[in-house]
Amino acid sequence: MKSHVKVTPSVALRILEFQNYRCALTGRELTPETAVLDHINPISRGGEHSARNIWVLHKDVNMAKGKLLLDEFYELCRLVLEHKDMAVVLKQQADAGWISSMETLALLEVSK
Numbered sequence: 001m002k003s004h005v006k007v008t009p010s011v012a013l014r015i016l017e018f019q020n021y022r023c024a025l026t027g028r029e030l031t032p033e034t035a036v037l038d039h040i041n042p043i044s045r046g047g048e049h050s051a052r053n054i055w056v057l058h059k060d061v062n063m064a065k066g067k068l069l070l071d072e073f074y075e076l077c078r079l080v081l082e083h084k085d086m087a088v089v090l091k092q093q094a095d096a097g098w099i100s101s102m103e104t105l106a107l108l109e110v111s112k
Helices: 009-018 059-065 070-082 084-095 101-110
Strands: 035-039 054-058
Touching: 009 035, 009 054, 035 059, 054 059, 059 070, 070 084
Parallel strands: none
Antiparallel strands: 035 054
16 A cells, blocks of 8 residues: 655645755746646556655746646657747747738648
């Protein structure tokens, strides 16, 4: 039988202190307004609700990670970085009125 440490406020604070008040994935400084608990392996994907499956993330990072497993999240981040140059060019062209938003969407679909 696995032993589970309950996720209490004092356990959450110890995790936050262990992380030096930094987001576990980005290193961004955390404040009470930006810090959120996250299940490393989401409950919906078979993760458990215990201290061993909890870390503290910046709320924006947590929103981006959603219910993804870590490998899936890292792959998503890799793909975003891999295609950022094209996205920047398309946004600049759209902002300048060179291409319409529908053309931008069509070009983005082609680049996948």
